Amino acid sequence: MLFGGGFFIGTLFILFGTTLLLNVVFGFALPLVRLLLAFVFCYLGLRLLFSPLFPRTHPFPNNWNHAQWDGLKHYATRREITHIAITDEIIKTAQFQLVFSNKQGQLTVDLSSLSENVLAESERPLNLYCTTREGKTEFRLPANTSITIFSENKRSQTYLPDGSYTHEGSHIYTSHPGTAPRIVVYTTARFGTVTFTR
Known part of the structure; x- marks a missing residue:
């Protein structure tokens, strides 16, 4: 705070x-x-x-807390431009959970090279947790992969894959309603921008 x-x-x-x-x-x-x-x-x-005046409108998982991120693969950037290419091997070794934090920087997370077969053979979806504070974060997503995005914004914007955007508050986006998502992204943005592109 x-x-x-x-x-x-x-x-x-x-x-x-x-x-x-x-x-x-x-x-x-x-x-x-x-x-x-x-x-x-x-x-x-x-x-x-x-400080937020209203409670969150959707439940974030218990491990969304920074103190409980121990043991997860964590990428952090601060006041720099960073490009991270996520491959099939990285998500397998990270047990399908990755954490990103961006403070006053520009972070690009490239997931476009992930194969649908690797995502399909896991029992659970790939969980990505991202905090952006006074920075810009971009997620490059694989084409035609079912995705669910939980975004929480405080004086910031989240641009979704369908071209719409959200600001101020909590929002849920689902690319393929009715099907289980292969990728689930939890984002929190404070005075920043998060963009999802395919």
Whole structure:
């Protein structure tokens, strides 16, 4: 979170120390109680502004939490341009689960070379988890593969394979309704863009 409790408490300590210093050195007194009350109201306003007000409308899996990603194949980029080609061998060794995180960068995940046979022989779909923060992420998907996308956006956009786009909130996209998906993608975007192309 952008404005967490540590940020708030740290600001109060700095403010308190500064007012003591001004009072002792210069004899300049600030109304500390009114100033603290003003900071509390500013903090509450920023918390409301930058935190989700409504619960998610779709269930994300339990391993969507960063702390539980241990053991999964994880790709991360920060402030750089990265192109990752995902092959059949990579998804087999990763047990059909991959995690991507993009912070202030440009990430391209190329899945177009995946074979339909490898995706079909698995009992479960290929699960991809992606967080994008202040960056641009592009997924290049294999043609005619059934896909389900769970997207959650906060001041960001997700462009779907059919040409439509979503913004602000949680959305579910299914390419082939009525059939089990071969690829399931969970994306969270904050101040960024996620694009899916075939």
